[in-house]
Amino acid sequence: MPVTVKTFTSTYDAAAALSSDRGARYLGGGTLVMRALNEGDISISTIVRASDHAMTRIDASGSRITLGAGVTFARILAERELGFLHAPARSIGGPAVRNMGTVGGNLFAPVPYGDFTVAMLALDAVVSLQGGLGGREIPLDEFLQTRDRQTGALVLAISFAKPGSADAFRYRKIARIKPKGGAVITLAAHLPVNGGRIVGARVALGSMAPTPIRARAAERALEGRSLDPSTINAAATAAVEGTAPSDNALASAWYRREIVGVHLRRLLSGQE
């Protein structure tokens, strides 16, 4: 049976179509769903699209930033207000993938993909969902833990507070291949400083578990301290705590555990 394509103007209708049909998948940039179709995934029988402009809106005017789920990485790179997100956006794919791939789709991308979501996690982002029964907002952390059960819902947008200063947010993707490679690990840190002390430290890691996770032990090592070498070392040592990396084609779990602290130290101390 050929695939049916359903395009809706309202996100409500799109969400209803998604939740009522187990074979329905929402088409974002195409990098996940079209690939699955090309590779013979016959579990997909319906493609759902939504043409609501809200899905592609960027609101970066205030202190809280909202990115529509359909915003592409290329658009983030074109947005000067979002300069702090240029590094994570540029780390996704090559230019073509960045013109196609979306912020919303990235939330569902399995390891070794999904690097932008690591950045979002470090920013304490909140996901806006349209379900069959209505809209809701849930913290990204919680969303990721229940991701496999979210396929029936439509992600509308993701929002987060803008970092207070340019160097409060740091991001690094460790890849074997340059400039475009799958992640061995991905690191993002948001370290707001108040009176010389870090307040509300967030460290997020990709490829250290089945979904991006927070490095809570490293966050505790940073919280309330100044970002000096001893603090950085303490955070680096704690980075591996609570992680559950797997072996995959890019690296082993052992290797990921060995280097996560090294790279967190380098990220926090500004080393190459």
Next chain:
Amino acid sequence: MTRHRGRGIASVNYPIGMNLGGDPSQALVHSNPSGKFTVALSSIDLGQGMKSVTRQICAETLGVPVEDVYVDTADSDTGPHCMGSFASRGTHRVGNAVMAAAREARGVMMEAAAEELEVNAADLETDGRGNIHVRGAPHRSISTKDVAIAAQFKQGKTISGRGIFLVPLSDVDPETGEMSPATCYAHACLVAEVEVDDETGEVAMIRMDSAYELGRALNPRLVEQQLVGGAWMGVSHALYETPEPYYPEPVHGPRDFVEYLMPGPGDICPHDIAVLERPAPDGPFGAKGPGEMCANPVLPAVANAIFNAVGVRIDDLPITPEKVLRAIKAQGGARPQPRR
């Protein structure tokens, strides 16, 4: 100091062609009525330049400009048999077959020209620009076009030729392995410089210097393509590639170009190449074949450079950051060797 540089070398040779079934290839060369030649082959151009190099061999042998030759391949109805494009055999085996066919066609062409100029064919030579003239008397000349017209419409001659090249098969002695595996060998030596991060095991290529001896370089630009691309593939084999990352355990095999690792355009390093040409006695114009051996010295040169940089030997390919890091940890840290 977490990053260490080191240099390593390797030198290799490589046999040209196969010792299987005589490893034959055939070629047919024929002229149309205006003196333009077609080479009919069944050989494959995989990108290595089969069509281009055989075109030059044919033009040189015929004594006509390369623009007057077109190579048509591969059609099983029109192209004669060829073993295939592998084993560094294309330039050597197919080149020899084309040369033989072109030589036969040239013989007819010169006979036809001799008849038109009313001289002995042995006294004629080609100028490589589409003319045939009496040796020492360039004004007594006829164009290959006019020769072809005369051959076709007046003399009833076919300006064409057949060629085959075959190296009779050599039996292998089951006890001693005595055999003639190849008739000529290419050679290479390569110096690799790397930088190793002793905290992560990552290896970056800094530069390569190499010398490749491949018989006659029939077309230096094609040779350069092979050597530059082949050395890149050597780096890739040394540091990145495997469809079985946990060999021999058949798990986590890559399924796409993100999981199958090959160096990207941001991973390449300068590569300075010298080409040496010691003609092979049985090669077409002395050519051997650069296609395969270009990658081979890179793998061990990189491994040896890593030892020079941090003092660990990785004897297990590919040399992943994990293997380097495990080895460095096992010996209690990097041990840079004397800088070369």
Next chain:
Amino acid sequence: MLELRKDLFADERDDNLKEIGKGTQRQDMLGHVTGTSPYFDDHKLQGMLHLKVVRSTHAHARLRRIDTSEAERSQGVRRVIRASDVPRNLNTLLSLINFGKDDEPSLAVDKVRYKGEPVVAIVADSPREAYEAIAKVKIDYEPLPAVFDVEEALKPGAPVVNEVYPKNTFTYHETYDHQQLRFGDADRALATADHVLEQRYQMSPIEHAPTETNGSIAAPDTNGRYIVYTSTQALFFSVDTCAKILDVPSNTFHFIGGTVGGGFGGKVDTLTEPLCILGAMLTGRPVRYVFGREEEMQYGPPRGAERIYIKDGVMRDGRIVARKVRAYFDSGAYTRLSSYAAVKCAAHLPGPYTIPNVYGDVYCVFTNRTPATAMRGFGVTAMDFAIECQMDKLAHLVGMDPMEFRILNAYRDGDMKAHRREAKNTALIECVQVAAEKAKWPIRDEFKRMSSRKDGGGARAAVTPTPREAHAPPAAPAQQRTAYDRAPAATREPPPPPPPPAQPPSPPPSAPSHGATRFSSVFGTRRR
């Protein structure tokens, strides 16, 4: 950057040619930059069907039952091809030159021997419909113990991968489970060497990863023939393989190829053509069978992994006196071309060096993984890795510069090689010298003065007495020598004169046409 060192070997070359030596533009470049070069997949035929295969989900299993009834009724399915539909469902690639036994079916019969082995083929109107039918094929597997490690596969009691070769090794010369090389007395030399170094090396499998995947399009043509557009690297190899498997005369086929999107050895195995043509025969319609990228990476044949043990004896002055090698080629579940790689590898020992005592055992081993095949540097790349890492370690061991160590041991014109042929036309020393110069790597003057053309032969041309082994047969077969290789000085008739430079010999008058001659059971055409 490329520099031509015209100063070297200038006396052996005529550099005044008109077309040879010029950097002429490629004949195919205009086609490439305009996207008009015709690859196999650039032919779209009216009413074309799509073929996909059902692949084994087990590395080793008995096939208890295959139920295709639901798949046959699936929408858009034109034909389900089962093993029994393949006219001659057992082949080995080199059977065309009578090397090795038929050991591989086009579609698995009663057993699967690697994960991803084709079991059933589906021909449908669209790829989607083919995938839907694949999901409806029911295969009842009885899993069997599998073996993945070459040395494990050789142990007694190891699972038998391929019943054609019950010892899990290819059979050489109808007798031996490996190809061997014996030159001099390596054990004796090792016993008296100043240093002995034994090491293990492991090459990884490598995927060819051409940007164009393997594939073909086959279509009924006029007058009962079939036209086949193909990505093959070896046109007549594929023609003859298809003729054998499909049991029809080879001129039934009109194969067109020649412009291929990269191969590197991965397009020699005629992977898609037989089933693609069979699909066209059974449906009367054009059929396209193209590998997806995951298929290409996991079930397309890789360069096989090799495990190599080297034991060297070296003297304090840097001379290598013995090299003993044991190598295992991981052929996967079927032979394909690994059998030849092992022979090529044995001939390559001990690398480009003159070592008076060389001993080699090279095994082609079957395991339950994707069959391996040829790849750029076939049979040699891994051995060069092992040898050249070993050379670096030996130089370190005796305290020599690694460049000078290689020059010291390099083979030279007139030396005897371990496969008992005289080294000629050598140039290793010059390559090392030039590389050193380019890299500004200091070597001593005496090493700069050495030459491939000087000081070879003499004592270096001798064949060291080689002990016979207990299992040796009474006499070795006569050796076929080519016009290009001189016999060792110690043996038999005088050498033929060397050919004139840069002149290929005229073709033999009665060269055998392909497939017409009987070949020896050992290794192709035998002429005594």
Next chain:
Amino acid sequence: MAKTALQFQHNGRDVAIFVDGGTNLLVALRELIGDMTPKFGCGQGGCGTCSVLIDGEIHLSCLTLAETVAGRSVETLDGIKDGPNLHPLQRAFADNFAAQCGYCTPGMLTAAKALLDRNPQPSRAEVVEAISGNICRCTGYEPIINAVLAAASGGRARA
């Protein structure tokens, strides 16, 4: 079988086709329009040889649902020439011997054009970034990078 009508501009020319649900743009271009210049390399978005420009921006045609280009402009390598004249990038690729098997070349040229259309004088790093989504297995990338840089400077000289 229900098909969807689709109209778009293909290399400046209006085209109309009917596609099955789920058809990707690569299949639509090759099998329905007959433009063979974009190639299939993976269907996964990993190799870039199917790259096309949609409204001037580089996209992977194999991952683009065909009907999403309705009313838009799609450019392929087939449209890069100016009549019979090669584009400066095509000339530079030839001059630099930046193709061997030629299979990645359409995608490479498309990626390079997407770059130069926006940034006529790119740095080497920018060229590397621009072609980073395209796999080449033959050349080692160096001649391709050099070709793009040469086209950039040559294009200025010719302009």
